[in-house]
Amino acid sequence: MSSFKEIGVSKWLIEALNAMKIYDPTDIQKACIPAILSGHDCIGGAKTGSGKTIAFAAPMLTKWSEDPMGIFGLVLTPTRELALQIAEQFAALGASMNIRIAVVVGGEDMMKQAIQLQNRPHFVIATPGRLADHIMHSGEETISGLRRVKYLVLDEADRLLSNSFGKDLGRCFDVLPSSDQRQTLLFTATVTDSVRALKDKPVPEGKPPVFIHEIDSVDKIAIPAKLDISYLFLPSYVKEAYLFSLLTLEENKDKTAIVFVNRTHTAEVLRRTLMNLEIRVTSLHSEMPQSERTNALHRFKAGAARVLIATDVASRGLDIPTVQMVLNYDIPADADDFVHRVGRTARAGRSGEAVSFVTEKDVERILSIEERINKKMDKYEQITDNLVIKSSLKETSIAKREALMAMEKDGFGEKKRINKMKREGEKPAVNKVTKKTKKVKKVKKSSD
Numbered sequence: 454m455s456s457f458k459e460i461g462v463s464k465w466l467i468e469a470l471n472a473m474k475i476y477d478p479t480d481i482q483k484a485c486i487p488a489i490l491s492g493h494d495c496i497g498g499a500k501t502g503s504g505k506t507i508a509f510a511a512p513m514l515t516k517w518s519e520d521p522m523g524i525f526g527l528v529l530t531p532t533r534e535l536a537l538q539i540a541e542q543f544a545a546l547g548a549s550m551n552i553r554i555a556v557v558v559g560g561e562d563m564m565k566q567a568i569q570l571q572n573r574p575h576f577v578i579a580t581p582g583r584l585a586d587h588i589m590h591s592g593e594e595t596i597s598g599l600r601r602v603k604y605l606v607l608d609e610a611d612r613l614l615s616n617s618f619g620k621d622l623g624r625c626f627d628v629l630p631s632s633d634q635r636q637t638l639l640f641t642a643t644v645t646d647s648v649r650a651l652k653d654k655p656v657p658e659g660k661p662p663v664f665i666h667e668i669d670s671v672d673k674i675a676i677p678a679k680l681d682i683s684y685l686f687l688p689s690y691v692k693e694a695y696l697f698s699l700l701t702l703e704e705n706k707d708k709t710a711i712v713f714v715n716r717t718h719t720a721e722v723l724r725r726t727l728m729n730l731e732i733r734v735t736s737l738h739s740e741m742p743q744s745e746r747t748n749a750l751h752r753f754k755a756g757a758a759r760v761l762i763a764t765d766v767a768s769r770g771l772d773i774p775t776v777q778m779v780l781n782y783d784i785p786a787d788a789d790d791f792v793h794r795v796g797r798t799a800r801a802g803r804s805g806e807a808v809s810f811v812t813e814k815d816v817e818r819i820l821s822i823e824e825r826i827n828k829k830m831d832k833y834e835q836i837t838d839n840l841v842i843k844s845s846l847k848e849t850s851i852a853k854r855e856a857l858m859a860m861e862k863d864g865f866g867e868k869k870r871i872n873k874m875k876r877e878g879e880k881p882a883v884n885k886v887t888k889k890t891k892k893v894k895k896v897k898k899s900s901d
């Protein structure tokens with residue numbers, strides 16, 4: 454078996470890895486680290502939780518320690534929370550080498566970030582929107598370091614290469630060295646056509662990219678070996694009652710779980726409903742101010758909340774080893790989002806389970822997910838209609854009604870509604886609820 458030493462990782466870094474109880478490289482690390490160290494671009498596709506972060510961090514940190522200049526590497530990632538997590542990992546690995554990291558994400562102070570960028574950090578971990586903001590609005594002094602980066606990483610590459618990031622990514626690329634003057638590293642658990650296409654892109658002076666994909670079939674995606682996936686067929690109007698029943702089953706009542714929903718409104722309804730039912734719950738979605746997002750994640754990681762209700766802002770990359778269960782309260786439209794969501798459990802060789810709530814409207818989506826992962830889901834047998842009717846239907850409907858009333862009183866979603874109307878050129882009506890929203894905590898306008 455190849456060791457970190459045999460594949461070329463620096464001694465100081467091996468010590469730092471060992472201090473984190475990481476002793477032997479995973480398959481994706483064994484495949485990518487030597488290729489990156491020898492100067493190749495790399496496209497790494499491997500299951501969720503298989504150690505892709507260290508697959509790009511270890512070779513970059515090894516090379517950086519030989520010539521610790523700044524800005525040595527730029528890591529782009531789609532969400533703020535993921536950027537913070539990657540930055541924490543770099544900071545922990547490089548602590549003995551006095552590493553300097555700048556985190557450049559939306560929702561945080563622009564000025565502070567500009568100063569950090571001017572101070573030539575060794576690594577910048579950023580979301581494309583906020584980095585593009587700095588590129589457009591800060592002086593040359595702030596961004597000049599970016600013109601000499603040696604490594605560019607696109608983590609969750611398929612997401613970054615999707616249309617929604619195109620413009621911001623383009624602005625970032627404009628100031629980076631050309632592809633033959635830097636190494637480009639792309640990683641994801643869900644290799645898509647747009648990612649795969651880059652392997653055939655001619656590289657004028659550089660070495661050809663190494664493409665590593667753990668399964669032979671290019672249009673299938675592997676999920677972790679110890680992840681049990683099942684479905685629960687239920688009527689759409691009693692989903693809350695099923696959720697409460699499932700979370701409070703004897704075998705589940707102490708499990709740490711993430712519940713994924715498709716809309717921020719659903720996240721808020723469920724958070725309040727479950728809170729009324731005395732479940733230790735928190736939530737994470739894009740309509741929360743950044744300080745609340747960070748706080749919610751801290752509470753969940755620390756065990757102060759047992760259940761996290763989240764939209765897809767939490768579906769990618771987040772590494773919380775204590776998560777035992779993922780519930781898809783809503784089924785995502787994109788099969789790859791399913792893969793990322795369920796991958797929040799069963800990480801680094803651990804076991805975990807994922808249960809998907811399937812209503813009459815979701816059958817098509819489930820079939821396309823099963824095709825993408827090349828696997829059939831089992832039926833979740835532990836919950837019966839009788840159990841739900843007997844144990845939770847009444848109390849959940851009362852809890853939900855109270856939740857909805859409180860949300861109306863607090864004006865949840867008003868800001869979003871007004872912004873949408875403004876975008877569409879309509880004049881927002883100032884009603885009673887609108888007035889109340891002024892008292893509700895200010896949601897900071899921010900780019901991701």
Ligand SMILES: Nc1ncnc2c1ncn2[C@@H]1O[C@H](COP(=O)(O)OP(=O)(O)OP(=O)(O)O)[C@@H](O)[C@H]1O
Pocket residue numbers: 474475476477478479482499500501502503504505506507641642769770771772774796800801
């Ligand atoms: N060689 C290793 N041995 C043991 N644990 C490891 C090793 N490499 C990484 N890990 C741990 O595995 C966990 C998952 O790693 P990481 O977050 O990099 O996964 P990933 O492949 O990027 O997943 P995702 O696709 O969900 O982003 C982390 O807690 C990490 O510390």
